[in-house]
Amino acid sequence: MSNSQNNKIYPKKWLGVFCGAYEGKDDTVHDLVEELGKALARNQIGLVYGGGGIGVMGLIADAVLENNGWVMGVVPKNLLETEMAHASLDELVIVETMHERKRTMYERADIFCALPGGLGTLEEIFEATTWTKLKLHEKYKEVILLDNNGFWGEFIDLLDQITASGFIKPKDRAIISRTDSVSTIISKFENC
Ligand code: AMP
Numbered sequence: 001m002s003n004s005q006n007n008k009i010y011p012k013k014w015l016g017v018f019c020g021a022y023e024g025k026d027d028t029v030h031d032l033v034e035e036l037g038k039a040l041a042r043n044q045i046g047l048v049y050g051g052g053g054i055g056v057m058g059l060i061a062d063a064v065l066e067n068n069g070w071v072m073g074v075v076p077k078n079l080l081e082t083e084m085a086h087a088s089l090d091e092l093v094i095v096e097t098m099h100e101r102k103r104t105m106y107e108r109a110d111i112f113c114a115l116p117g118g119l120g121t122l123e124e125i126f127e128a129t130t131w132t133k134l135k136l137h138e139k140y141k142e143v144i145l146l147d148n149n150g151f152w153g154e155f156i157d158l159l160d161q162i163t164a165s166g167f168i169k170p171k172d173r174a175i176i177s178r179t180d181s182v183s184t185i186i187s188k189f190e191n192c
Contacts, residue, residue, distance in 0.1 A: 008090065011046030011070050013189050016109025018124040019049070019056040020117030021083055029056060029116055032148045032182075036115075037063020039182045044069075045189060048108040050101065051075035051092055052083035056115050061086045074104045102127060110192045112143040113185055116151045125176070133172045144188065147180040 023029065037060055040047055047064045050057055051073025064071050065088060072091040075083065076098055085092060095101050102124065112128045114121055129143050145152040156178050163173040179185065 008068060008070055009044055011044050013044075013110050013192065014046040014048050014072075014108050015040060015185070015189075016105050016112045016128070017047060017049045017060055017115060018112065018117060018121045018128070019060060019115035020121055021050075021052055021055040021057055022118065023055050023059070024116050026116070026149055026151070029148050030059060032146065033059045033115065034063050035182045036060065036113075036146065036185070037065075037069065038067045039186050040064050041067035041069025043186050043189070045186070046070040046072060046108075048072045048074065048105050050083070050105070050120075051085050051089065052079075053086040054084050056117060057083070058086060060115065061089065065089075072108060074101045076101050106131060106137060106141075109141065110139075111185070111188055112141060114143065114145045114152075116148055129172075129175050132175045139192075141192075142188065143176045144185055145176065145178040146182070146185065147178055152178050 033056060041064055047060065047069065049060060052058060061071050071089045073086055073089045074093045074095060075085045077094050077096065093104055095104060106128060114125050125143055131137050132141050159173060159176065162168050163170060
């Protein structure tokens with residue numbers, strides 16, 4: 001399948017990205033998102049995300065599209081306006097519920113990545129991770145936190161503390177990793 005307007009090649013692999021509907025206070029996230037968008041496009045890895053045109057969500061979609069990469073957005077119909085669904089995506093899937101949104105994203109993604117975000121991003125990280133733990137995805141899907149200036153540091157510390165307390169098994173803790181390197185994320189696609 002190709003997009004007839006610009007001869008894009010339909011991706012074989014997909015990164016599911018969870019990220020904020022706000023941009024946050026650290027402007028350097030723009031550079032990180034730009035780098036990720038370029039790398040996805042260059043490696044013909046599709047972006048599947050929540051479909052919004054605002055916040056970090058809008059930034060990552062723009063970064064992939066500007067580099068001629070492929071973007072699929074999945075948005076519940078009640079959020080079409082609030083999250084200003086991105087107008088120029090290759091695919092925009094409109095669903096009925098939040099659960100359907102997440103299931104659609106999970107089915108498409110081979111690997112998940114979280115950029116800085118808030119409550120919704122946290123919820124998605126935990127759910128995608130527990131689905132891997134419970135083998136609810138059709139294959140093992142890891143969750144990588146892409147760090148910007150230590151954004152995920154205390155979150156990782158909390159996970160380690162809970163693991164040390166015996167409530168998370170080390171093999172389940174290993175589903176989530178943290179990196180500040182876009183190339184680490186791209187290299188994971190060699191084995192998925
Ligand atoms: P946030 O990280 O709070 O800025 O939200 C990022 C994205 O997560 C937004 O598109 C929200 O609509 C979405 N979101 C928030 N809560 C949920 C949820 N319970 N399930 C699925 N997506 C959610």
